[in-house]
Structure formats: structure tokens, C-alpha cells
Amino acid sequence: MTKLPTTLFTNGPVFLSGVRPGTNAGLHLAPTFASALLVRGTHIAFVGDASDPAVAAARADPHTVVHDLGGKTLFPGFVDGHMHLMMMGQSLNKLDLGLCKSLADIQTTIRAYADENPDVSRILCRGWMHSMTPGHVTAKELDGLDGERDRAILIDTKDLHSTWCNTVGIKELGADEWADVPGGTIERDENGKPTGVFNEAANITYVWPFLANVATMAECTAAIKAAVAAYHEAGYTGLIDMAMDEGAWDALQALREEGPILMRIAAYWLIRPSKTEAENLAQVERAIELAREYNASTTPDCRIVGVKVICDGIIDACTAGLTEPYSHNGHLEVPLWTAEQLEPVVRRANEAGLQIALHAIGDATIKMVVNILTAHAAPERRPRVEHIELASEADVVRLGEGRITASIQPVHADPAILRAWPKLIGEHRCGRSFAYREFADAGAPLALGSDAPSAPHSPLGNVYVGTTRRSYREPGLETVVNPHFALGLCEAIAAATEGAAYSCFDDHRIGVLEKGYRADLVIADMEWEKEKLMQARVTETWYNGAKVWSAEG
Numbered sequence: 001m002t003k004l005p006t007t008l009f010t011n012g013p014v015f016l017s018g019v020r021p022g023t024n025a026g027l028h029l030a031p032t033f034a035s036a037l038l039v040r041g042t043h044i045a046f047v048g049d050a051s052d053p054a055v056a057a058a059r060a061d062p063h064t065v066v067h068d069l070g071g072k073t074l075f076p077g078f079v080d081g082h083m084h085l086m087m088m089g090q091s092l093n094k095l096d097l098g099l100c101k102s103l104a105d106i107q108t109t110i111r112a113y114a115d116e117n118p119d120v121s122r123i124l125c126r127g128w129m130h131s132m133t134p135g136h137v138t139a140k141e142l143d144g145l146d147g148e149r150d151r152a153i154l155i156d157t158k159d160l161h162s163t164w165c166n167t168v169g170i171k172e173l174g175a176d177e178w179a180d181v182p183g184g185t186i187e188r189d190e191n192g193k194p195t196g197v198f199n200e201a202a203n204i205t206y207v208w209p210f211l212a213n214v215a216t217m218a219e220c221t222a223a224i225k226a227a228v229a230a231y232h233e234a235g236y237t238g239l240i241d242m243a244m245d246e247g248a249w250d251a252l253q254a255l256r257e258e259g260p261i262l263m264r265i266a267a268y269w270l271i272r273p274s275k276t277e278a279e280n281l282a283q284v285e286r287a288i289e290l291a292r293e294y295n296a297s298t299t300p301d302c303r304i305v306g307v308k309v310i311c312d313g314i315i316d317a318c319t320a321g322l323t324e325p326y327s328h329n330g331h332l333e334v335p336l337w338t339a340e341q342l343e344p345v346v347r348r349a350n351e352a353g354l355q356i357a358l359h360a361i362g363d364a365t366i367k368m369v370v371n372i373l374t375a376h377a378a379p380e381r382r383p384r385v386e387h388i389e390l391a392s393e394a395d396v397v398r399l400g401e402g403r404i405t406a407s408i409q410p411v412h413a414d415p416a417i418l419r420a421w422p423k424l425i426g427e428h429r430c431g432r433s434f435a436y437r438e439f440a441d442a443g444a445p446l447a448l449g450s451d452a453p454s455a456p457h458s459p460l461g462n463v464y465v466g467t468t469r470r471s472y473r474e475p476g477l478e479t480v481v482n483p484h485f486a487l488g489l490c491e492a493i494a495a496a497t498e499g500a501a502y503s504c505f506d507d508h509r510i511g512v513l514e515k516g517y518r519a520d521l522v523i524a525d526m527e528w529e530k531e532k533l534m535q536a537r538v539t540e541t542w543y544n545g546a547k548v549w550s551a552e553g
Contacts, residue, residue: 004041005065005545008058009521010050011035012069013528015076017512019494021445021502022403027437027488031528037074039519042544047513069523072539075493076513077237077520078459081500082386082407082449085241085265086248087160089223090215091126091453092230097155098127098473106132107145110153114146122172124211125155126453128164130316131420138187139196142166154207158417159314159454162199163207170194173210181205183273183336200313200336201273212247220251221258228263232549234458235538237520238264238511240449240504242308242357242386245270249290256302262543264301264520266504268308268357271345273336280345283307288352296505305504306355308386309345311337312365315389315424316417320362322390327426339368346376355504357407359386363432366391370398379403384447384503387412390425390433400442405503407447408436410466410492411455415479430482436466437485446487446495447503460524463492464533475534489530519545 013033019025036055038046046054058064095113100106106128114123123146133141142153143166152169156162165173175194178186184201186194198207215223231239241248244267255261269287274280284307291304312335313319318326321335342358349356356377358369369385377383384405389412391399399406413434421430440446448466450457461472466487471477487495501511510518520543526536541549 003063006045006058006061006063007039007065007067007545008055009037009039009067009069009074010055012072012074014047014074014513015493016047017076017490017494017498019491019498021405021499021507022443024441024443025488025491025494027486029488029490031490034513037513039521039545042519044513044515044517044519047515072523072525073528074513075235075522075524076497076511077522077541077543078235078496079238079240079264079500079506079511080231080236080449080452080457080459081240081447081496081503082242082409083239083452083457084160084243084454085227085239086212086220086223086251088230088453088457089225089227090124090211092223092226093124094156095123095125096127097125097132098158100127100132103133103137103141107141110142110145114149114151118149120151122152122154122169125153126158128155128157129417130157137164137197139165139167139170142169142196154211157317159316161203161313161317161319162197163203164197166196170196173207175206178202178206181273182275199317200310200319204270204272204310208245209247212245217251217254220247221255224251224255224261228261231263231457232541232543233538235522235524235541236263236459237522237541237543238266238501238506240500241265241267243270244268244304252302261302262548264506264510266303266305266506268306268355269304271307271309273341277341277344280341281348284345284348284352287349287354291352291354306357307345307349308357308359309337309342310359311335311342311369312360312362314361316420318424320390321360321365321368322362322425323364323367324429326424328423335365335368339372342368342372343376346372350377350381353381355381356383357386358384361387361389363390363392363395366395370395370402370404373404374398374402382445382503382505388439390429391435392432393438396435396438396442396444399439399444404444405447406436406439406444407449407503408434408439408466409449409451409455410434410436410462411450411472413469413481414465414471414473415469415481416471416473416477418481433482435482435485436487440487440491445499445502446491447500448492448496449500459496460526460533460536460538463489463496464530466492467530467533472534489528
């Protein structure tokens with residue numbers, strides 16, 4: 001009988017969470033560490049003290065490979081609680097405008113890229129923020145940047161909620177023929193012609209499918225492979241895709257036919273706002289159909305777990321739903337979904353046993369979605385709210401009471417990207433932003449995610465912002481955002497591992513280092529101090545008991 005491969009990890013701290021989802025661990029909970037971990041085959045066979053007889057027996061076995069951690073820390077593999085897999089892979093080949101400060105910077109960067117890349121069919125960019133281009137932008141600001149080649153230029157906002165393109169891009173998209181859609185805007189001139197900016201549901205309904213359709217299947221599967229490789233390098237062994245659609249799902253299945261994807265993937269099916277309830281519910285039925293075929297029993301590492309609804313926009317674009325008008329213009333935005341539209345979707349998904357994930361950033365939208373989840377989503381289905389950037393104290397309490405998962409992305413709380421907020425919503429409301437400490441204290445289960453590619457995907461960088469409330473993007477920035485809302489280091493690491501696994505019902509097999517769990521591991525060279533996380537680095541990632549990435553190549 002062939003012996004299973006056995007690896008003994010020792011001579012370094014082995015992180016034991018001790019922070020179950022919904023547990024109020026507090027800022028100062030000390031971590032608990034073991035000193036040895038034994039992997040046999042694809043599972044963890046032992047976790048405990050290096051002096052245990054099981055460790056001695058493993059050392060005596062000539063087939064055991066001893067992995068000397070050299071003082072490095074062994075963690076469970078990180079699970080990204082909120083990301084966009086296909087877009088992440090595609091973004092790796094897009095021009096990053098994230099360091100630009102102005103329209104002139106954007107134009108200079110695109111012009112140089114166009115000259116250096118004459119063979120690409122279109123110029124795809126990412127990382128635009130509205131604060132870089134105060135006021136109104138149109139296609140004209142991008143026209144002429146590509147000289148005689150005059151290719152389409154399409155630019156994603158950092159948050160993926162808007163696209164800005166040149167005149168050739170408008171033509172290639174076919175935007176002149178597009179009708180307005182509920183919950184979105186096609187910016188138009190006085191004659192009703194598109195001017196080159198598409199927001200919220202218009203972007204999701206028209207631009208996202210266009211980009212998916214022009215990509216070949218080979219390009220789509222290559223994008224997923226690239227994303228998985230980047231995630232291994234960052235220390236992830238699992239992820240939750242928060243906007244799955246037909247194109248991305250087809251690419252995933254095509255890739256699975258080539259062999260196992262070395263990543264645990266749970267997906268929420270995106271429900272786009274439609275004109276009728278029947279159209280909305282038809283999308284839910286599609287998710288139900290797929291979940292019956294691809295689930296924890298049939299395909300545990302690539303499954304449909306629920307539905308996702310984007311209920312409002314973002315504060316930077318002034319499309320988040322607020323109870324008070326925006327400070328700079330006095331506007332109250334129309335919600336992407338009204339309660340009357342959303343309730344049937346939530347009810348049907350809950351009846352079918354699907355999980356429900358609702359994107360809500362502004363306080364008015366947060367209140368609406370908490371109302372609906374409380375009324376129509378069973379707590380045992382682990383409903384969740386995504387982002388929760390500007391919540392009232394009352395709604396925070398209700399998150400905890402309802403055991404509603406707070407799916408948070410600390411990298412969105414980075415002070416480097418919040419410079420426009422005081423002008424947009426006023427200092428008084430900025431004081432309520434990213435109230436993570438309150439979420440934890442109220443008893444809401446926490447799941448940490450990155451929202452990649454809209455933000456950096458480093459799990460340790462994410463934890464750094466969540467615990468220090470300082471900038472990961474601009475380390476020299478002295479600004480601290482609401483430090484009284486900081487998370488403790490132990491609870492933040494737990495939320496990025498077990499918490500994210502719990503949020504999609506995978507906590508029975510991954511997310512912690514316990515006997516019988518899958519051997520998904522990450523080794524990090526770090527000191528256990530939140531202020532020093534910027535210097536921490538992942539050195540190895542293991543999936544199912546095998547090394548899938550190493551800093552040493």
C-alpha cells in the first residue's frame with residue numbers, strides 16, 4: 001500500500017485563530033500558536049506542540065519531509081471574501097492609471113502606452129478615479145491620444161462602476177443604439193448622443209458583456225489562469241467571486257475541463273436590474289438551476305452559492321444611496337434597486353436555498369437591505385451585505401442581531417483614495433465611515449475581501465489597513481481614518497481566513513488549521529505587529545497539501 005506524502009512543518013509559529021465568526025474578539029486578543037503541523041496527503045493530520053509523540057513518530061518515518069519554517073509564520077490559506085475573478089485576470093493586462101493625479105497625467109500615460117503598444121486591438125485601462133478629473137469628462141478628452149491608429153480607448157473606474165471611452169470606443173460599443181436602463185446612466189449631450197461615460201447598471205448591462213464577448217475563450221481562460229497565479233503569489237487558496245455571469249462561468253468550466261483549478265471558488269450570480277419583476281426573477285432561476293448542478297456536493301471547489309445584487313453605487317461617483325443629500329451638490333441619488341424590486345428577488349433566492357449578497361454602501365441603502373434581509377432571508381443561510389461603508393449605529397446593531405455577515409474590504413478605507421469624501425458628504429458623515437469595530441462588537445460575522453481588481457489584492461495589505469486605518473497605497477501618508485473603528489490583528493486575520501470561509505459555507509473544511517481540514521496553507525515572513533505588516537511577505541502557498549507557489553521559484 002502506497003503511503004501518502006507526509007510533510008512536517010516545524011520551527012515556526014502555527015496560527016490558531018480562536019476567533020469564530022460573530023465572536024467579539026476585541027482589539028487586543030493575543031494570538032494562539034502551535035509549534036508543529038503535520039500534513040498527510042491532502043489533509044492536516046496533526047496540529048499541536050512539537051514535543052508531541054506524533055511529531056516524534058513523523059520525524060522517525062523516513063518518508064516524512066520536514067519543512068523547517070525558520071521562524072516564519074504558518075497560516076491557513078487566505079480566502080478572498082469578495083473579488084471578481086475574470087476581471088482580475090483581465091486587469092493584469094490593462095494599463096493602470098492608479099498613480100495618475102489629473103486629466104493631464106491620464107492623457108500622458110495613455111499616449112505613451114499607445115506608442116509602446118502598436119499591436120493591441122484596443123487600449124484598455126483601469127484605475128480611473130473621479131477625483132482625478134473633477135467636473136465632467138467626455139470622449140473628447142481621450143480622442144487623438146492614439147494618433148493615426150485611433151483605436152478604441154476604454155477606461156474602468158477603480159471601483160468598476162463606470163467606463164469612460166473615446167469616440168471610437170462609443171462606436172465600437174454600439175452605444176448610439178443603447179436605451180437607458182433602470183439604475184444606470186448613459187451620459188448624453190443635448191441631442192441625446194452618448195458622450196462617452198457609462199455608469200452603474202448601464203456599465204454592467206452593456207459594457208461588461210461587450211468586453212466579455214470580444215474576448216476569445218482562450219483569452220478568458222488565460223485571464224483566469226493569470227488571476228489564480230497572482231492569487232497564489234499573494235497567499236490565497238480560496239476566493240469568492242461576487243459578479244459571476246455566463247461568460248465567466250463558461251470560461252471556468254472550459255478551464256476545469258483542462259484539469260483541476262488549484263483554487264477553491266465560490267460564486268454569487270449577478271442579478272442585473274431589469275424593467276420587470278419577471279426578468280429579474282428569470283435571472284434568479286438561472287442561478288438556482290446552476291446551483292443544483294454545481295454545489296458543495298458535486299463540485300465543491302467550483303460552485304454557485306447564491307445571488308448578488310448591486311443595490312447602490314459608490315460615494316466617489318455620488319451614486320451611493322444616502323439619507324441626506326450629497327454635501328457639494330444637494331442631490332439625492334435614485335437607488336439602483338427599490339425595496340419593491342428587490343424583495344421578490346430575495347424571497348425567491350431564499351426559498352430556493354441560495355445565499356444572498358447585497359451590495360450596499362450608503363446609509364440609506366444599507367438600511368433598506370438590512371430591512372429586507374431581516375424580513376425575507378433566513379439567518380441560517382448566512383445572508384451578507386457587501387461593503388457597508390457608511391452605516392448608521394442602529395443598522396450596525398441589526399447586523400449583529402440578525403447574524404448578517406459584514407463583508408468588508410479594508411483596502412477601500414485607505415486614506416489615499418478618500419480625499420474627496422469630506423467635500424462629497426461632509427466631515428460629519430466621514431466620521432461614520434468604515435465602522436468595522438462596531439460591526440465586530442455588535443456580533444456580525446466578519447469576512448474580509450479585496451474587491452480586486454478594484455483594489456490591491458494583498459491579504460496582508462488588507463489586514464494592515466483594517467488594523468491601522470493607514471494607507472497601504474501610499475505608505476508615507478500620515479492620515480488615519482477613524483482609528484476608533486480599527487480591528488484587532490487576530491480578528492482581522494481570522495476574518496480573512498475562517499470568516500471568509502464561513503461566509504460561503506466552506507468553514508467545515510478550510511479557513512483554520514485543524515486536524516481533518518484541507519491542507520491549504522500559507523507561510524509568511526512577518527512580525528506579529530500591525531504596524532510592521534507593510535514589511536511582511538508571503539514566501540510559500542500550499543493547496544491541498546502541495547506547494548503551488550514559492551518566492552524562491
